[in-house]
Amino acid sequence: MPNHWVHHPIDTPAVLVHQEILQKNIHDMAVFAKTYHLALRPHIKTHKIPEIARMQLAAGAVGVTTAKLGEAEVMAAHGITDILIAYPIIGKEKLKRLEELRKIAKVMTVVDGREQALELSQYANERNLQFEVLMEMDSGLRRCGVLPGQDALALYRELAELPGIRLQGIMTHAGHAYGATGIDQVREIALQEGTIMVETAQLLREADLAAPEVSVGSTPTVRISGQVEGVTEIRPGNYVFNDLTQIRLGVATQDQCALRVATRIVSKPAEDRFIIDAGAKTFALDQGAHGTTGVSGYGRVVGHPECTIARLSEEHGIVIVQGATKLQVGDIIEIIPNHSCPVANLTNEVHVVSRGVVSAVWKVAARGKTS
Amino acid sequence: MPNHWVHHPIDTPAVLVHQEILQKNIHDMAVFAKTYHLALRPHIKTHKIPEIARMQLAAGAVGVTTAKLGEAEVMAAHGITDILIAYPIIGKEKLKRLEELRKIAKVMTVVDGREQALELSQYANERNLQFEVLMEMDSGLRRCGVLPGQDALALYRELAELPGIRLQGIMTHAGHAYGATGIDQVREIALQEGTIMVETAQLLREADLAAPEVSVGSTPTVRISGQVEGVTEIRPGNYVFNDLTQIRLGVATQDQCALRVATRIVSKPAEDRFIIDAGAKTFALDQGAHGTTGVSGYGRVVGHPECTIARLSEEHGIVIVQGATKLQVGDIIEIIPNHSCPVANLTNEVHVVSRGVVSAVWKVAARGKTS
Numbered sequence: 001m002p003n004h005w006v007h008h009p010i011d012t013p014a015v016l017v018h019q020e021i022l023q024k025n026i027h028d029m030a031v032f033a034k035t036y037h038l039a040l041r042p043h044i045k046t047h048k049i050p051e052i053a054r055m056q057l058a059a060g061a062v063g064v065t066t067a068k069l070g071e072a073e074v075m076a077a078h079g080i081t082d083i084l085i086a087y088p089i090i091g092k093e094k095l096k097r098l099e100e101l102r103k104i105a106k107v108m109t110v111v112d113g114r115e116q117a118l119e120l121s122q123y124a125n126e127r128n129l130q131f132e133v134l135m136e137m138d139s140g141l142r143r144c145g146v147l148p149g150q151d152a153l154a155l156y157r158e159l160a161e162l163p164g165i166r167l168q169g170i171m172t173h174a175g176h177a178y179g180a181t182g183i184d185q186v187r188e189i190a191l192q193e194g195t196i197m198v199e200t201a202q203l204l205r206e207a208d209l210a211a212p213e214v215s216v217g218s219t220p221t222v223r224i225s226g227q228v229e230g231v232t233e234i235r236p237g238n239y240v241f242n243d244l245t246q247i248r249l250g251v252a253t254q255d256q257c258a259l260r261v262a263t264r265i266v267s268k269p270a271e272d273r274f275i276i277d278a279g280a281k282t283f284a285l286d287q288g289a290h291g292t293t294g295v296s297g298y299g300r301v302v303g304h305p306e307c308t309i310a311r312l313s314e315e316h317g318i319v320i321v322q323g324a325t326k327l328q329v330g331d332i333i334e335i336i337p338n339h340s341c342p343v344a345n346l347t348n349e350v351h352v353v354s355r356g357v358v359s360a361v362w363k364v365a366a367r368g369k370t371s
Numbered sequence: 372m373p374n375h376w377v378h379h380p381i382d383t384p385a386v387l388v389h390q391e392i393l394q395k396n397i398h399d400m401a402v403f404a405k406t407y408h409l410a411l412r413p414h415i416k417t418h419k420i421p422e423i424a425r426m427q428l429a430a431g432a433v434g435v436t437t438a439k440l441g442e443a444e445v446m447a448a449h450g451i452t453d454i455l456i457a458y459p460i461i462g463k464e465k466l467k468r469l470e471e472l473r474k475i476a477k478v479m480t481v482v483d484g485r486e487q488a489l490e491l492s493q494y495a496n497e498r499n500l501q502f503e504v505l506m507e508m509d510s511g512l513r514r515c516g517v518l519p520g521q522d523a524l525a526l527y528r529e530l531a532e533l534p535g536i537r538l539q540g541i542m543t544h545a546g547h548a549y550g551a552t553g554i555d556q557v558r559e560i561a562l563q564e565g566t567i568m569v570e571t572a573q574l575l576r577e578a579d580l581a582a583p584e585v586s587v588g589s590t591p592t593v594r595i596s597g598q599v600e601g602v603t604e605i606r607p608g609n610y611v612f613n614d615l616t617q618i619r620l621g622v623a624t625q626d627q628c629a630l631r632v633a634t635r636i637v638s639k640p641a642e643d644r645f646i647i648d649a650g651a652k653t654f655a656l657d658q659g660a661h662g663t664t665g666v667s668g669y670g671r672v673v674g675h676p677e678c679t680i681a682r683l684s685e686e687h688g689i690v691i692v693q694g695a696t697k698l699q700v701g702d703i704i705e706i707i708p709n710h711s712c713p714v715a716n717l718t719n720e721v722h723v724v725s726r727g728v729v730s731a732v733w734k735v736a737a738r739g740k741t742s
Binding site: 010011012013045087093094113115138145146175264266275280284286290291311315316318329330342345347370 | 382385463464487513517639648684687699701713716742
């Protein structure tokens with residue numbers, strides 16, 4: 001891999017997506033899903049780009065997952081018609097939007113508590129609708145989700161009896177894998193993720209409750225948890241781009257990272273300090289997903305191990321240089337970010353590169369759709 | 372101050388701007404500038420909203436400061452015609468854009484090294500143009516900027532001799548004040564900021580070099596450094612909104628914070644844990660400007676000291692509740708963020724509130740204009 005994907009000057013900062021690496025990442029995950037007879041429902045919150053969602057569907061995905069209703073609305077407006085919104089829907093404003101969205105797409109949402117379920121049920125029942133839902137499980141992230149065992153059984157039973165709701169099974173996101181020390185701990189978490197889900201599904205079925213879908217997520221864990229017998233669906237997101245966090249976890253190599261930031265050295269105010277024209281407004285302040293802090297610095301300068309991105313203010317990256325460097329003011333460098341998802345969320349568009357040139361510019365159509 | 376600015380349900384998360392507090396913050400800074408005979412050139416990177424820039428100009432600002440050329444282009448397109456781009460301009464692509472921008476607005480940029488200056492000079496000279504520039508000084512942030520004393524004198528002398536460049540003086544940003552322990556240290560940094568700049572200007576004038584502008588910035592320091600005799604211009608940005616960081620530094624009170632995030636409790640998966648529908652995609656991961664980590668948690672839940680925003684993933688805020696609370700799933704809470712600038716940068720629009728209702732929606736027109 002050369003240090004530079006783009007071989008001509010480019011207005012910086014620019015978020016680059018490598019077309020061939022992207023295509024290979026999408027292909028490889030589709031092959032994995034096919035091999036293990038899993039439905040692949042990629043999470044589009046990583047890219048938020050309809051063009052990439054379409055590539056994922058073309059490779060065999062059954063539909064997409066979105067983080068919010070707003071992202072789902074954008075995907076549906078771009079012709080994607082099978083969507084899981086992996087977030088509880090609460091409040092009249094959102095229920096109305098959900099009702100509208102159902103007119104143009106098959107939509108499923110999640111529930112992890114009775115308050116949400118009662119509101120959904122009442123709204124649907126009054127309008128003679130049926131909302132399809134998955135019950136969200138907590139497999140260790142301690143964010144949303146019902147705990148496995150009796151808690152899960154009790155809530156699922158309650159949900160199953162509510163009018164206006166059609167329960168489709170269970171889902172979880174083992175995001176705590178992002179805080180793992182390395183691949184061994186990732187495997188352990190992944191195995192637990194799959195096992196918890198399959199055992200819970202078993203518990204539900206023993207109580208004569210239908211739970212056809214057993215859906216797991218997360219790029220680090222999915223190639224392990226997806227192999228646990230009884231899991232039916234996987235929802236990885238980050239794999240399309242990968243990033244330094246996936247490298248740190250042992251889940252991807254640098255050659256599998258499809259997203260970089262091209263940035264320019266704009267100042268050299270001291271012998272050991274460069275300033276680049278990308279800061280927290282480009283890289284975000286992530287040192288790993290879910291607030292984990294597993295990597296040091298704010299990205300890897302490709303081909304320049306002498307450089308550490310030590311600090312970020314909003315529009316400045318402060319790069320500390322240790323030892324000799326050939327870099328000088330005006331040079332463009334390419335950086336693999338710690339976490340590619342917020343990078344895509346901060347930019348209005350990405351530059352698609354292929355064979356050294358920018359072949360397309362894609363709008364990040366669902367960026368900022370947090371509502 | 373009531374716990375809620377908006378007294379009716381609102382689709383969440385929503386970034387709220389309180390019209391009267393905003394207006395008062397703008398007024399107060401304008402009065403300060405007038406009292407001390409300072410030009411006020413507010414930094415619009417905090418809000419990125421033409422409507423607010425116009426309010427600042429109406430209150431007496433001489434023009435605006437922007438972080439990047441892209442922000443300046445948006446402001447100029449909205450009729451704002453006196454702009455300082457507080458960033459070095461490097462590369463042919465940007466020089467062309469700068470040349471275009473000069474046709475519709477009076478534009479000034481900054482330089483802190485000879486490489487940038489030579490490129491600007493050559494480009495301007497070939498086209499028979501004059502670019503107005505300020506020389507950027509390092510008053511302690513250790514980011515961009517020339518060190519005061521002989522370094523400053525030598526570079527300024529060199530710049531003064533270049534064709535195509537019209538030197539207008541010096542500027543600095545004492546952003547290291549954001550890392551201060553409290554108001555006493557802020558005052559110390561501010562006094563140093565003003566003194567360094569005035570002494571440097573004196574050094575230049577003793578060498579028969581014209582330096583009409585002596586421009587300082589930063590909301591925490593500006594009311595002190597602006598009073599140093601010889602400073603001519605102030606460029607505060609954050610003061611329009613303020614945030615928890617300004618409260619921590621002793622520079623603003625909660626009643627002076629004009630920006631909040633309205634977010635909804637969407638889940639209560641454990642007795643001591645709420646999940647809100649705003650995460651790092653709304654609040655960013657800032658614990659203070661310039662990567663400082665002065666505040667704990669990710670925002671203040673107004674009226675609910677029992678709540679701590681302990682973790683953020685992209686779309687989830689994990690709130691830990693200590694002791695009793697009346698809050699429940701479905702409730703909307705309002706949160707003062709740690710750092711208001713990235714919050715405005717992440718949202719596509721802000722909801723202006725006045726007397727309990729949303730009176731306008733303003734587009735964050737210059738958001739994401741990092742190039």
